Amino acid sequence: MFVPVSRPLMGEIEEKYVGDAVRQKEISGLSRQFIPQFESEFAKFCTVKHAATVNSGTTAIHLAIATLGIGKGDEVLVASLTNMATFFAVLYEGATPIPIDSEPDTLNINPALLEAKITPRTKAIIVVHLYGHPCDMDPIMHIARAHNLYVIEDAAEAHGARYNGQVVGSIGDIGCFSFYSNKIITTGEGGMLTTNNDEWAARARLIKNLAFGNENKFMHQAIGFKYQMTNLQAALGAAQMTRVQDIIGRKREIAAYYNNLFAAELDIQTPIEKPYAFNVYWMYNVVLNGALSGKRKRIIDELKKRDIESREDFVPFNQQEIFIAQGIADPASCPVANRLGADGMYLPSGNDISPEELAYTAEQFLAVVRLVKSTV
Ligand SMILES: *Cc1c(COP(=O)(O)O)cnc(C)c1O
Numbered sequence: 261m262f263v264p265v266s267r268p269l270m271g272e273i274e275e276k277y278v279g280d281a282v283r284q285k286e287i288s289g290l291s292r293q294f295i296p297q298f299e300s301e302f303a304k305f306c307t308v309k310h311a312a313t314v315n316s317g318t319t320a321i322h323l324a325i326a327t328l329g330i331g332k333g334d335e336v337l338v339a340s341l342t343n344m345a346t347f348f349a350v351l352y353e354g355a356t357p358i359p360i361d362s363e364p365d366t367l368n369i370n371p372a373l374l375e376a377k378i379t380p381r382t383k384a385i386i387v388v389h390l391y392g393h394p395c396d397m398d399p400i401m402h403i404a405r406a407h408n409l410y411v412i413e414d415a416a417e418a419h420g421a422r423y424n425g426q427v428v429g430s431i432g433d434i435g436c437f438s439f440y441s442n443k444i445i446t447t448g449e450g451g452m453l454t455t456n457n458d459e460w461a462a463r464a465r466l467i468k469n470l471a472f473g474n475e476n477k478f479m480h481q482a483i484g485f486k487y488q489m490t491n492l493q494a495a496l497g498a499a500q501m502t503r504v505q506d507i508i509g510r511k512r513e514i515a516a517y518y519n520n521l522f523a524a525e526l527d528i529q530t531p532i533e534k535p536y537a538f539n540v541y542w543m544y545n546v547v548l549n550g551a552l553s554g555k556r557k558r559i560i561d562e563l564k565k566r567d568i569e570s571r572e573d574f575v576p577f578n579q580q581e582i583f584i585a586q587g588i589a590d591p592a593s594c595p596v597a598n599r600l601g602a603d604g605m606y607l608p609s610g611n612d613i614s615p616e617e618l619a620y621t622a623e624q625f626l627a628v629v630r631l632v633k634s635t636v
Pocket of ligand 1: 414
């Protein structure tokens with residue numbers, strides 16, 4: 261038995277819808293059925309007016325930045341502990357990302373640190389609902405409104421997560437989702453931009469497809485991008501929407517199962533659910549504390565010997581060598597993110613994990629943790 265960190269859940273509906281797209285010969289970004297269907301179902305799921313498909317989560321964030329007109333000379337406050345795609349999207353437009361440290365328990369952006377980083381150049385905040393736990397949105401929205409800043413939600417890991425009952429992707433100005441193969445639902449590669457703002461929705465739709473002209477198609481209205489999702493991918497997405505609630509239910513079962521077994525184990529910080537949160541537990545991430553701090557590599561290697569794949573947490577922006585070399589990142593600037601990034605790891609928790617794989621992983625993880633502790 262080899263247990264991967266994630267395997268997508270694919271079945272007959274996915275096969276049928278993709279087959280339909282092929283038979284209809286609708287294989288590009290031009291689509292009569294699956295793109296509009298996927299967009300309207302996803303908009304309903306997120307309780308927003310508009311949802312626009314794109315070809316990745318990264319391009320969804322870039323499109324959000326470009327749609328809001330953020331660029332050179334502007335500063336954007338960004339959660340330091342994230343997939344670097346969040347930072348790249350800001351850098352693509354020549355804007356300056358300012359990393360913000362994490363809360364130690366949710367791992368999300370710490371709202372208490374925002375105000376001190378705001379300058380006359382600050383234009384936006386990008387929050388990341390990490391591992392499926394929503395950020396503490398009330399204080400974030402309050403600060404943003406007080407300083408006239410946009411809020412972009414990177415919800416790439418948090419489809420269906422809720423903050424005080426409100427679905428992520430509907431709380432800030434623009435929401436961004438990923439449908440990469442290991443995300444909550446998948447189109448292989450893909451993404452979505454969500455918003456309640458008519459003007460931004462129209463702008464995003466225009467520039468995600470080369471900003472073609474109205475009267476003369478080839479008299480372009482702006483410098484556009486080619487960020488279209490294909491109808492083949494949207495067919496997968498529409499099929500996955502029939503399962504999204506089941507998948508979220510399964511994610512919560514997986515987390516509850518691990519949490520229950522690891523609760524009594526000292527030095528393992530397990531994922532939480534704040535009173536305001538409905539966590540969708542994208543990946544089951546633990547932080548190694550105390551006697552286990554600094555032992556991540558050994559634990560990952562021992563798990564690998566037992567045919568269990570696990571993975572290190574993200575390296576925060578301020579620790580990225582390319583940015584330190586450019587002088588735009590200070591390695592010491594986000595001490596909490598640094599610790600979480602260095603001692604965090606996630607266990608197999610894919611949509612298709614079997615009960616046997618889950619039991620085996622939990623049992624072996626506990627055995628490895630005890631082994632490592634006994635040999636420190
Ligand atoms: C996956 C992910 C992205 C990027 O999505 P892609 O579809 O891989 O481009 C961005 N932000 C976060 C937090 C992610 O987990």
